Amino acid sequence: MKPIVIIGAGIAGLQAANVLYEANIPFILIEKQAQVGGRVQSEHFQGFILDHGFQVLQTSYPEVQRSLRLKDLDLSYFDAxxxxxxxxxxxxxxxxxxxxxxxxxxxxxxxxxxxxxxxxxxxxxxxxxxxxxxxxxxxxxxxxxxxxxxxxxxxxxxxxxxxxxxxxxxxxxxxxxxxxxxxxxxxxxKAAIPKAGMGAISQQLLDVLPPSCVRLGVEVKSLENGKVELSNGEVLDYHKVILAANPTAAATLLDIPLAKGAILQSKTFYFSADKFENEGKLLHLIPQNEESEILHFTCLSKINPHCAPQGKVLMSVTTLKVDISEGEVLREMEKYLCQGKLNWKFLKAFSIPESLPKQGFWKHIKQKAHKKGIILTGDYTQYPSLQAAFASGRLAAESAIS
Ligand SMILES: Cc1cc2nc3c(=O)[nH]c(=O)nc-3n(C[C@H](O)[C@H](O)[C@H](O)COP(=O)(O)OP(=O)(O)OC[C@H]3O[C@@H](n4cnc5c(N)ncnc54)[C@H](O)[C@@H]3O)c2cc1C
Incomplete structure (x- = not known):
């Protein structure tokens, strides 16, 4: 039997692969990046664990409870x-x-x-x-x-x-x-983050899958005439295709122009500091009528002490502008924290032009995919959240099996 080809190993693609694997259906999961997770990745940097953009896991999401071994993620919780x-x-x-x-x-x-x-x-x-x-x-x-x-x-x-x-x-x-x-x-x-960062969620989904069914660092270039063409020149025959790419990539593969304003962007900056005074495992919200570029900031190591090395704290600052520099962010933070010079060291920033899809923009993509017999999945096919990515991944696999 020809395999089901899943394009994209974000949460939706990984979830689809897990459901197919449990059902004993042959599949190949193809991801253009060198690692899985899409928008849910973490990396180690100078002893810190940095998520690719600040985000949290809502433990009440039904599909999260059903699909993840939450205990193994060793979650740390925010205060409500x-x-x-x-x-x-x-x-x-x-x-x-x-x-x-x-x-x-x-x-x-x-x-x-x-x-x-x-x-x-x-x-x-x-x-x-x-x-x-x-x-x-x-x-x-x-x-x-x-x-x-x-x-x-x-x-x-x-x-x-x-x-x-x-x-x-x-x-x-x-x-x-x-x-x-x-x-x-x-x-x-409750809002939580895993001990090893949000990327541990993607890793848990990957760990179950046989390595021979997962191809990393290979991009699907086209989806024409019943064939999947890869960036390395390989052409795959398939039984069915599950398109689990992010919205822009899915639109390109389906040759559909994407409407302006369909996607929201963000940027998260990480800083190291010696200490942070405010008590509590809480997010700091900045009212937007303050004409601030910053949306919120938090001392992440207060919530998850494992994300910073001994003697240091990890601060995250999220903005909606992606063309803002760490210097500008620091100057703003000084206004909110000390009225003087803030002794924070810049670590790294993650610019995410495609952070969240907006609802109501996806009719044409869905219609075109349907016409071509391609099964679409991803948060944008439902609504922007991990719950939707998990749920739509399961739905896509079940529809491919039926
Ligand atoms: C900054 C930020 C904060 C967020 N906060 C939260 C939160 O607090 N709570 C919450 O529930 N959700 C949050 N989300 C949303 C959540 O992360 C997403 O809904 C979810 O990760 C989407 O998963 P996905 O699989 O649909 O898409 P993606 O993660 O975008 O995965 C798509 C994958 O397809 C791959 N791909 C694309 N094109 C190709 C190709 N041609 N060939 C091969 N591979 C391809 C991409 O590389 C990517 O890995 C946040 C997202 C961001 C960015």
């Missing part, structure tokens, strides 16, 4: 909440859902009002029966958040920057249904 920039100081805010003790402090500081809690509780009831990211809620996330009439402080200092960080989008233009889906995950689940 964030540091907020209020009146030119950092104030910790813990989720009232998971830290009831901190609620009085939040009331006292004016971060949240009683009416906000009531509205959140109503919203929580709603998402118990409807938090499907693909339901057809016409409003954008920002329009929906505004329509909920939360107090100004809660909305502007917490909700808005928190979701700007999740969506990597200042405008919060993703559909409101996606906002509800993420809200449910954050209210009910």
């Amino acid at each position: 909440g964030a540091y907020l920039w209020l009146d030119h100081t950092w104030t910790s805010f813990y989720s009232p859902w998971q830290h009831t003790f901190a609620l009085f402090q939040a009331f006292e500081k004016g971060i949240i009002h009683f009416s906000d809690l009531f509205k959140l509780a109503k919203l929580w009831l709603r998402i118990q029966w409807d938090a499907t990211p693909e339901t057809n809620l016409q409003l954008s996330s920002w329009e929906y958040i505004k329509s909920l009439n939360f107090s100004n402080n809660f909305r502007e200092s917490f909700l808005k920057p928190f979701f700007q960080g999740i969506f990597l989008d200042n405008q919060l233009s993703q559909p409101a249904s996606l906002f509800l889906f993420y809200l449910k995950q954050f209210l009910e689940g």
Whole structure:
């Protein structure tokens, strides 16, 4: 039997390969980079573990629970909440859902009002029966958040920057249904990072697969006339093709122009420091009305001590601009942390022009793939998240088997 060819070894492609392997179906997984993982990779650098872009694993994602051996990832957890920039100081805010003790402090500081809690509780009831990211809620996330009439402080200092960080989008233009889906995950689940970095997730999926079925450092150049043509000149015969490439690459292989604005970019900078004072395993959110280029920053080694060598801490800073330099970032951070010179050493930055796909742009790609008998998978075929990458990978494999 000819193999099923999977193009791309990001989470979706790896997941598809795992499902085919379990079902004893022959496959070849082809990845153009020298390592697997796509957007979920980590690397060792001067004793630090750096993820290719700041991201977290939501342990409440159903497909994550089903597909990963979470215990083996040795997860470290964030506290539920964030540091907020209020009146030119950092104030910790813990989720009232998971830290009831901190609620009085939040009331006292004016971060949240009683009416906000009531509205959140109503919203929580709603998402118990409807938090499907693909339901057809016409409003954008920002329009929906505004329509909920939360107090100004809660909305502007917490909700808005928190979701700007999740969506990597200042405008919060993703559909409101996606906002509800993420809200449910954050209210009910925990955000975590594996001891060995986010790349350990991809590695766990790879480790199960027979090495002879995985080809790294080889790019699929074309998908014409029932053949898969590789960058090394090889031509593969296949039973079926699962196209698990990132959206731009998938569009190129299918010869479809990609609409402008379909993809959101980001850049994560890593710095080493001797210490970081703020307590808590929390993200620091910067309100975008501060005219800041920075979305959020965090002391990652407070959450996962293994990501920094002894005596050092690892700071990550994420921006939406990819043409910003570490010098500019440091100058901004000084404004938020010390009003003087910050003694941080720049380690490395990861520019990710294709960070997250926006919903609503993929109809033509899906139609063209369908016409050519190619099975599409990847986060963009559902919604931007690891849950969708895992779920769509499984779906693609099941459809290839049927
Ligand atoms: C900065 C950042 C932060 C994020 N934060 C979160 C978060 O906190 N929580 C969350 O759930 N999700 C987050 N995400 C999203 C999550 O990482 C993605 O949804 C998921 O990794 C997408 O996986 P994928 O397999 O669909 O695509 P990709 O990871 O893009 O994989 C596609 C693969 O195809 C390969 N490829 C492309 N073309 C070819 C070709 N011609 N031949 C061979 N191989 C090819 C690519 O090299 C790549 O490895 C974040 C993403 C980024 C970038």
